[in-house]
Amino acid sequence: MSDPRTDTLPPSGAPVRLWHLAFRSRNLVIGLALTLVFVIGALLSFLWTPYDITGLDIANKIKPPSARNLLGTDHFGRDILSMIMVGARTSIAVAVVAVGIGMVFGVPLGLWAAARKGSLLDEVIMRANDLVFAFPSLLIAILITAIFGPSAVNAIIAIGIFNIPVFARLTRSGALSLWQRDFILAARVAGKNSARISVEHILPNVTNLLIVQGTIQFSLGILAEAGLSYVGLGAQPPTPSWGRMLAESQTMISFAPHMALFPGLAILLTVLGLNLMGDGLRDLFDPKLQRSRT
Amino acid sequence: MTHMLKTTSLASVLALTASMAVAQQTDLTIGLQLEPPHLDPTSAAAGAIDSVLYANVFEGLTRFGPDGSVGPGLATSWEISEDGLTYTFTLAEGVKFHDGTTFDAEDVKFSLDRARAEDSANAQKALFAGISEVTVVDPQTVEVTLSAPDGNFLFNLAWGDAVIVAPESIENIKTTPIGTGAFMFDNWVQGDRIDLVRNEEYWGAPAYLDSATFKFISDPTAAFAAMMAEDLDAFYAFPAPENLPQFDADPRFKVIVGSTEGETILAMNNKMPPFDDVRVREAVAHAINRQEIIDGALFGYGSPIGTHFAPHHPDYVDLTDISDYDPEKSKALLEEAGIETPIQVKMTLPPPSYARRGGEIIAAQLRQVGIEPQIENVEWAQWLETTFRGKDYGLTIVSHTEPLDINIYARPDYYFQYDNPDFQALMEKVAVESDPEARSEMFKTAQTTIAEDYVNAYLMQLPLLTVAKTGLMGLWPNAPTQATDLTGVTWEE
Numbered sequence: 001m002s003d004p005r006t007d008t009l010p011p012s013g014a015p016v017r018l019w020h021l022a023f024r025s026r027n028l029v030i031g032l033a034l035t036l037v038f039v040i041g042a043l044l045s046f047l048w049t050p051y052d053i054t055g056l057d058i059a060n061k062i063k064p065p066s067a068r069n070l071l072g073t074d075h076f077g078r079d080i081l082s083m084i085m086v087g088a089r090t091s092i093a094v095a096v097v098a099v100g101i102g103m104v105f106g107v108p109l110g111l112w113a114a115a116r117k118g119s120l121l122d123e124v125i126m127r128a129n130d131l132v133f134a135f136p137s138l139l140i141a142i143l144i145t146a147i148f149g150p151s152a153v154n155a156i157i158a159i160g161i162f163n164i165p166v167f168a169r170l171t172r173s174g175a176l177s178l179w180q181r182d183f184i185l186a187a188r189v190a191g192k193n194s195a196r197i198s199v200e201h202i203l204p205n206v207t208n209l210l211i212v213q214g215t216i217q218f219s220l221g222i223l224a225e226a227g228l229s230y231v232g233l234g235a236q237p238p239t240p241s242w243g244r245m246l247a248e249s250q251t252m253i254s255f256a257p258h259m260a261l262f263p264g265l266a267i268l269l270t271v272l273g274l275n276l277m278g279d280g281l282r283d284l285f286d287p288k289l290q291r292s293r294t
Numbered sequence: 295m296t297h298m299l300k301t302t303s304l305a306s307v308l309a310l311t312a313s314m315a316v317a318q319q320t321d322l323t324i325g326l327q328l329e330p331p332h333l334d335p336t337s338a339a340a341g342a343i344d345s346v347l348y349a350n351v352f353e354g355l356t357r358f359g360p361d362g363s364v365g366p367g368l369a370t371s372w373e374i375s376e377d378g379l380t381y382t383f384t385l386a387e388g389v390k391f392h393d394g395t396t397f398d399a400e401d402v403k404f405s406l407d408r409a410r411a412e413d414s415a416n417a418q419k420a421l422f423a424g425i426s427e428v429t430v431v432d433p434q435t436v437e438v439t440l441s442a443p444d445g446n447f448l449f450n451l452a453w454g455d456a457v458i459v460a461p462e463s464i465e466n467i468k469t470t471p472i473g474t475g476a477f478m479f480d481n482w483v484q485g486d487r488i489d490l491v492r493n494e495e496y497w498g499a500p501a502y503l504d505s506a507t508f509k510f511i512s513d514p515t516a517a518f519a520a521m522m523a524e525d526l527d528a529f530y531a532f533p534a535p536e537n538l539p540q541f542d543a544d545p546r547f548k549v550i551v552g553s554t555e556g557e558t559i560l561a562m563n564n565k566m567p568p569f570d571d572v573r574v575r576e577a578v579a580h581a582i583n584r585q586e587i588i589d590g591a592l593f594g595y596g597s598p599i600g601t602h603f604a605p606h607h608p609d610y611v612d613l614t615d616i617s618d619y620d621p622e623k624s625k626a627l628l629e630e631a632g633i634e635t636p637i638q639v640k641m642t643l644p645p646p647s648y649a650r651r652g653g654e655i656i657a658a659q660l661r662q663v664g665i666e667p668q669i670e671n672v673e674w675a676q677w678l679e680t681t682f683r684g685k686d687y688g689l690t691i692v693s694h695t696e697p698l699d700i701n702i703y704a705r706p707d708y709y710f711q712y713d714n715p716d717f718q719a720l721m722e723k724v725a726v727e728s729d730p731e732a733r734s735e736m737f738k739t740a741q742t743t744i745a746e747d748y749v750n751a752y753l754m755q756l757p758l759l760t761v762a763k764t765g766l767m768g769l770w771p772n773a774p775t776q777a778t779d780l781t782g783v784t785w786e787e
Contacts, residue, residue, distance in 0.1 A: 056658045058590040075536070076590055076654065150671060237654050237669050251514045251534040 028280025034273025038266070042088035051079035053086055054238060062256045072258040075248065080259065084266050087240040090152060091270065094234075095221030097156045099214050102163020107210065109164070110171025111202060115194040117176060126172070129165035137162040138227055145233035152235040159224045163217050170213050174206035208285040212278050219274035226267050242267050319785045320504040322766070324778065325517055325529035329485065329510035332468035335454045336409055339417035341695065341776035344454035345530070346488055346508050348777040351392075352457035352473035355383055355402065356448050362555075362606075362697060362774030364452045368397065368474060369436075378443030378728050385434050389497040392478045395462045398433040405458045406438065421450040424725075445728035449698070454776065476501040476781045486510065490780075502768075502784040514647070521547070521761055528762035528769060530778050533647065535593040541761045548764050551595060552771035556693035556756030557602050558648055560656060563688055564749060565711040568633055575748035577627035578689075579617035581663040582656060582751050591651035595757040601741040602700050605755050606772070609737040613745040617752065624663040635664025639688030642670050644677040648756060649691040656691070682709045693756045697775055700737065701725075703744050712749045 050070070057077030065072040071080040113125040141158035148154045175198070178184060187197050228234040229243030237244070242263040249259035328342040335343045335352055349357060357367035366372075369383035389397035408414060410422035426441040440447065450456060463472035471479045476498065477490040488508045492501050509526060511517045514534035520526050521541070531554075532538070541547040562569040562578060569575055584598040597605055600613030628635055643653040650671060657667040667689055672680070681687045687709075694702070704721035706713035717740065724736040745752070758773045768783040 054658065054661065056586070056590065056655055058586045058655070061590065075651070076658075232671050236671060238657060251518065252536050253515075254518070254537070255540060 025280045025283050027276045031273045031276030031280055034269050035277055038088045038270050041085045042092050045085035045089055049082035049085050051082045053078050053082045064258055071262045074259055080262050083240045084262060087242045090235050090239055090241045091222045091225055094156050094225040095218045098159035098163055098221040099217050101160030102167045106164040106167025107171045110168040111175055111198040114172045114175030115198050129168050132165045141228055142233060150233040150236060155225055155228045155234045159221050166217060170209055171206055174209045175202045178202050178205055212282045215274050215278035219271040222270055322503050323507045323509055323527050325509045325511050325526040327512050327533050333471040334467040335457055337415035344776040345778050347471055348454040349779040349781060350477040350490060351471050351475045351479055353475050354451055354457045356452040358452045358775045360770040364448050368458055379440050381438045383436050386497055389474050390495055391460045391474055392472045393463055395460055397474050399430040399436040401458055401460050402436045403428045403430050404461045416455055418455040421453055421456060442726050443728050445733055501781050506780050528766055530760050532759045532761045535595050535759055538759060547761055550760040550771050552758040553606050554695055554756045554758045554773040555604055555697040556695040557599055558693040558753045558756050560751035560753055561690050561710045562750055566688060571631050572748055573627045573631040577624040579748050579751045580620040581624040581660050583619040583659055584753055587652050587655050588754050590655045591648050595759060596754040598754050599752045601745040601752055603741045609734045611738050611741050616745045621663050628664060636666045638666045638668055641667035641689040642672050642681045642687045643691060644674055653691050685709055700740050710750055717743050
């Protein structure tokens with residue numbers, strides 16, 4: 001109990017056991033596999049896609065899946081598989097940066113608030129967070145992109161802002177329980193100030209929480225990006241985006257369902273994958289919870 | 295007992311529906327994409343107002359026919375003086391407004407004076423600018439004096455902005471339009487529909503339909519669903535051309551393909567570098583493959599144009615060869631103009647699918663020659679604000695749906711900022727010319743001038759795509775003006 005790390009992480013020097021545990025968790029494996037498929041697809045698209053998507057090929061528009069175009073073509077004759085691969089890039093980039101914004105601002109705020117628990121600063125930070133929470137995030141994101149113009153960058157900022165309070169709260173609540181611990185007292189006695197304690201002792205111990213939450217926020221970010229693109233406020237053409245692919249295929253769904261089906265599945269599977277992965281990671285990091293489940 | 299009761303009531307319901315199905319349908323529910331902001335056609339530019347009210351509720355002295363010709367409306371005949379300055383209109387007799395008040399020469403004077411007044415809110419004040427005086431001769435006769443001869447005057451009076459309104463009902467016209475037409479305004483459920491009922495005391499041939507409902511459905515997917523579910527009897531100007539083959543294949547429906555007055559253009563900001571150089575504009579024009587845009591954005595409906603003039607107009611000259619698809623020539627022109635490619639330009643796209651889809655296709659075509667449009671999708675309000683009024687754009691796509699609107703090229707402060715004094719002089723001349731031959735020649739010269747100056751890239755004439763139930767007859771196939779004239783609409787026996 002004196003070493004806080006044993007509470008949360010398996011003993012060091014046991015990577016084999018970690019892998020063993022990971023593979024026992026079906027959620028984690030499936031989630032990781034799904035996520036990897038899309039990440040690899042996105043990375044691959046930098047080097048190679050089945051077809052070039054910047055050129056249009058009107059003569060080959062709205063072709064159902066075939067050997068030539070595995071997932072068919074869209075209304076401009078572009079290969080849907082290639083579009084989904086490049087679209088994954090947009091989704092992942094937006095989500096990564098948005099989660100990054102949330103962590104970079106949210107985590108220090110949460111640590112700071114926890115270190116000064118009960119002070120005016122704590123109040124100010126947390127009430128400001130409540131304020132951001134009080135607004136429906138997608139509406140505000142629409143507002144932001146409507147004011148500053150629709151673009152992927154503005155979508156990232158809009159989604160990122162709403163990640164800040166999520167991480168701030170999580171960090172604060174995780175940190176608060178840690179501040180009660182003996183080893184923090186020991187650190188204090190050793191003469192470390194609260195900033196140093198936060199960085200050296202609190203932060204490493206909330207990392208697991210942050211990783212799990214980050215995975216979930218990542219999937220929410222992908223959903224939010226798809227939503228914004230769907231209403232035309234995300235990445236602008238010709239940058240492909242899953243949400244816009246859905247929106248554009250809407251009137252053709254009755255005779256070309258493949259145009260909506262595949263980007264829809266891409267969103268579904270990525271979000272599902274990330275959520276499963278988040279669940280799996282939580283189980284892995286928190287053996288107590290897993291035991292109680294099984 | 296209960297069971298029997300149920301069966302009987304069910305049977306009677308069935309019988310009732312059956313008898314209703316046999317009876318001839320005498321009403322109509324028709325879908326439109328845009329809802330009017332209010333109901334006064336004489337004080338707003340919104341074409342959606344005319345789409346509901348023109349010819350149905352409001353009438354002018356003259357009116358457009360389905361083919362765009364100008365014929366008698368509330369004025370049954372007219373005489374034009376030798377010098378072309380005085381028009382004497384004889385008005386129809388026994389005409390009453392829907393509120394029961396009589397229509398006479400005073401109403402004409404009131405309407406025209408109101409439209410041309412200093413503080414008039416009329417969106418097309420230019421139509422009345424030539425009028426110097428309106429005189430009431432007797433209740434059935436009105437005399438209009440012009441300051442200069444105007445070959446277009448009868449055409450001008452046929453516009454929806456020139457309909458006759460009454461001083462008695464002008465106050466509430468925006469919510470309760472009172473006109474002289476074959477249909478009376480009944481009810482407006484904002485955001486949903488406008489109901490019209492037949493005017494039993496109409497002075498002319500009465501309408502066949504008892505009542506008509508205009509349903510406003512802006513979303514193409516919802517429009518498709520509503521038609522397929524037969525919630526609508528027709529959809530005028532159907533927004534999604536990709537769905538038409540399905541309607542065509544369905545025996546319940548027919549598709550009417552007509553033409554609008556909508557010259558769809560890729561407008562260029564003529565004052566903004568690099569488009570201030572005619573060679574760059576020419577390069578843009580040659581980089582564009584019209585057929586690809588028509589196939590990709592309009593699914594094959596629509597005809598290519600080479601100038602800002604409707605192909606169905608008798609004076610139309612086919613100038614598509616001046617700006618034929620020739621990307622090599624584009625590259626050469628850009629090089630000649632000393633343009634460092636790739637160049638980045640801002641391209642704003644309003645919501646209609648011809649603009650959004652067409653814009654993506656054009657962007658891909660322009661990229662082939664080294665012009666990189668940065669697409670920005672905007673809503674109409676934003677487009678009007680920043681592109682149309684603010685002129686903050688490089689390229690944009692829009693359809694100009696007013697009839698015979700080539701004179702917009704004579705306005706140097708119009709959003710594409712084309713300033714050619716010769717062209718302006720030509721338009722002034724054509725405005726006062728009443729000889730048809732000479733007018734025709736002038737229009738041909740005007741078309742050639744703007745095509746050779748590559749003011750804009752002229753893409754295609756927007757089609758009018760209407761979906762209707764098979765038995766519905768009498769809808770206008772073409773749109774010579776913004777109107778959904780239901781006065782001649784009937785159901786097949």
